[in-house]
Amino acid sequence: MADLMELNYVVSNEDFTRAGEASSDVKKKLKQLGVSPEAIRKVAIALYEGEINMIIHAYGGKIKVTISEDAITLILADKGPGIADVEKAMQAGYSTAPDKVRSLGFGAGMGLPNMKKNSDRMDIQTELGVGTTVTMVINL
Amino acid sequence: MDHYGNSVYLIENLCKGCTNCINRCPTQAIRVRNNKAVITPGRCVDCGECIRICPHHAKKAKRDFIDATDKYKYTVALPAPSLCAQFNNLEDINILLSAIKSIGFDDVFEVSAAAEIVSEESRKYIASHKEQWPLISTACPTVVRLVQVRFPNLCDNLLPLITPAELAGELARKQAVEKTGLKPEEIGIFFLSPCASKVTSVKNPIGMEKSNIDEVLAIKDIYPILLAELPKFVEQPEDLSRSGKIGLSWGITGGEVGGLLSDACVAADGIENVIHVLEDLEDDKFSQNLEFIELNACNGGCVGGVMNVENPFAAKAKMQHLRKYLPVAAARSDKYGEYNVNWTSEVEYQPVFELADNLKESMEKMNRIEELTKELPGLDCGCCGAPTCKAHAEDIVKGIARKQDCIHVLREYIHKLSEDIAELSEGI
Numbered sequence A: 001m002a003d004l005m006e007l008n009y010v011v012s013n014e015d016f017t018r019a020g021e022a023s024s025d026v027k028k029k030l031k032q033l034g035v036s037p038e039a040i041r042k043v044a045i046a047l048y049e050g051e052i053n054m055i056i057h058a059y060g061g062k063i064k065v066t067i068s069e070d071a072i073t074l075i076l077a078d079k080g081p082g083i084a085d086v087e088k089a090m091q092a093g094y095s096t097a098p099d100k101v102r103s104l105g106f107g108a109g110m111g112l113p114n115m116k117k118n119s120d121r122m123d124i125q126t127e128l129g130v131g132t133t134v135t136m137v138i139n140l
Numbered sequence B: 001m002d003h004y005g006n007s008v009y010l011i012e013n014l015c016k017g018c019t020n021c022i023n024r025c026p027t028q029a030i031r032v033r034n035n036k037a038v039i040t041p042g043r044c045v046d047c048g049e050c051i052r053i054c055p056h057h058a059k060k061a062k063r064d065f066i067d068a069t070d071k072y073k074y075t076v077a078l079p080a081p082s083l084c085a086q087f088n089n090l091e092d093i094n095i096l097l098s099a100i101k102s103i104g105f106d107d108v109f110e111v112s113a114a115a116e117i118v119s120e121e122s123r124k125y126i127a128s129h130k131e132q133w134p135l136i137s138t139a140c141p142t143v144v145r146l147v148q149v150r151f152p153n154l155c156d157n158l159l160p161l162i163t164p165a166e167l168a169g170e171l172a173r174k175q176a177v178e179k180t181g182l183k184p185e186e187i188g189i190f191f192l193s194p195c196a197s198k199v200t201s202v203k204n205p206i207g208m209e210k211s212n213i214d215e216v217l218a219i220k221d222i223y224p225i226l227l228a229e230l231p232k233f234v235e236q237p238e239d240l241s242r243s244g245k246i247g248l249s250w251g252i253t254g255g256e257v258g259g260l261l262s263d264a265c266v267a268a269d270g271i272e273n274v275i276h277v278l279e280d281l282e283d284d285k286f287s288q289n290l291e292f293i294e295l296n297a298c299n300g301g302c303v304g305g306v307m308n309v310e311n312p313f314a315a316k317a318k319m320q321h322l323r324k325y326l327p328v329a330a331a332r333s334d335k336y337g338e339y340n341v342n343w344t345s346e347v348e349y350q351p352v353f354e355l356a357d358n359l360k361e362s363m364e365k366m367n368r369i370e371e372l373t374k375e376l377p378g379l380d381c382g383c384c385g386a387p388t389c390k391a392h393a394e395d396i397v398k399g400i401a402r403k404q405d406c407i408h409v410l411r412e413y414i415h416k417l418s419e420d421i422a423e424l425s426e427g428i
């Protein structure tokens, strides 16, 4: 099925207060499109967690959202440090976030598990020193 | 009232088409067309922001007036808690309640008394519905409407209890029937309201088929009449007040939360803050242990309502003074016999922002909107009558505006036209 719509965002790691801009814009658009509230909720949570990870653990990155009649695909690509042990990173509560970040209330180690929980399919491609690409699919 | 029952409306001859209001509206409900502001039915949440901002006083709220008392055999006034905070040096609520009776009502029933019962019922509901945490306050109809049109995923978090004003109406009518032997419909229940939003919620009820209130008067309309009456009752007011600190405090932000006697609650006020909280709530950004969120569309809570007289912060100070000597709570549910506080009809998502009724068509439209937005200057100047270039692009795609309504586009078009003409005439 051909993609009917594509949205692109650049996530900058310079300003923490801007974290969530992409997920909030996507959320607004999905509402206008009439996507079901359940799917919007999943996309919003998964995308926000991914956006935050890009900011905390990588140096920002790019988000591409494609919407077709039967699925929403979220692709988050960064050129950050990569993830050494994906299996470990996927565990609930596992985090390498520095104290500074934790004091802001982030770094509970629930991001990746929540992303997995809220998507119908999730794939992580990562290479140390090169970057990470997380792809999530939410079926409609 | 239109189909959606909004009470905020435009007085056409006062509107200059200045576009001040279009940017202020939290749901982008207003457009200026043919030099007049037009409110899109369904999008307006009756927050009153446009009434506050309009320099020409062209926006007003529909409401009822005190002569409506003639329609009934027996009348009861329900003063909102914020009414008590409108007067200087009011030392005793009974003075105010006596004055209210004297201006044409047979009895008064304080909304703050009903509020104490709603607090009690809220505590019970919250404790037994952990799966709905955080529950969202439904006392401000603007907040409920906002959730209904913009936050589909939060509809299930709305506290399904009627407002203190509605419960006051229910109890007041019951007491009046018992006292007079009249039929329920012969009794007129008058709510003295701080805002337009509450007018709407009576004409177009939330969580119930029919409101318990018959008429809604604006505090600012009865204020001058009351002011003249108050001195008469300073010496010997009738003992009418039945509420305490908890009930009265519902009129200011944090008051409803105060009545829940729990720390796992927060309160936010002001429409921008409310939207911010709802956005974050939708993304699960609040702690899992949060039980309840109080939201008031107006700055400072209901004392900030657009049909009040006093500045909300001065009103808050007066409220704090007034409640100082009151008992914590005075109205208890067991004093009032049988009543119903639960919602009896569903409050559902109203997708007023959807572009079309199927995904494919919506996406085609959205793609066109994105393209058009890029072709517009991005100044969000409002000259086209829409709040932003993006909103203008939406209107063009919906077929309710033309691209050339943008004066910058028009100017370019004319420029191009004159160049073409010059070129043509050179050829002659």
Ligand SMILES: Nc1ncnc2c1ncn2[C@@H]1O[C@H](COP(=O)(O)OP(=O)(O)O)[C@@H](O)[C@H]1O
Residues within 6 Å of the ligand: A053, A054, A056, A057, A058, A078, A080, A081, A082, A083, A089, A090, A094, A095, A096, A097, A106, A107, A108, A109, A110, A111, A112, A113, A132
């Ligand atoms: N984009 C990323 N680049 C590098 N490391 C990442 C990225 N996303 C997640 N990680 C690693 O996975 C761990 C777990 O992520 P997550 O579950 O979101 O928890 P948290 O962000 O709270 O640490 C992080 O602590 C980090 O080490």
Ligand code: SF4
Residues within 6 Å of the ligand: B008, B024, B025, B026, B027, B028, B029, B030, B039, B043, B044, B045, B046, B047, B048, B049, B050, B051
């Ligand atoms: S009352 Fe509020 S929602 Fe309604 S048109 Fe005015 S600003 Fe917009």
Ligand code: SF4
Residues within 6 Å of the ligand: B046, B047, B139, B140, B141, B142, B143, B194, B195, B196, B197, B198, B296, B297, B298, B301, B302, B303, B304, B305, B306
């Ligand atoms: S906060 Fe109170 S006064 Fe303001 S709109 Fe809501 S209910 Fe009305």
Ligand SMILES: [Mg+2]
Residues within 6 Å of the ligand: A049, A052, A053, A107, A109, A110, A111, A112
């Ligand atoms: Mg994370």
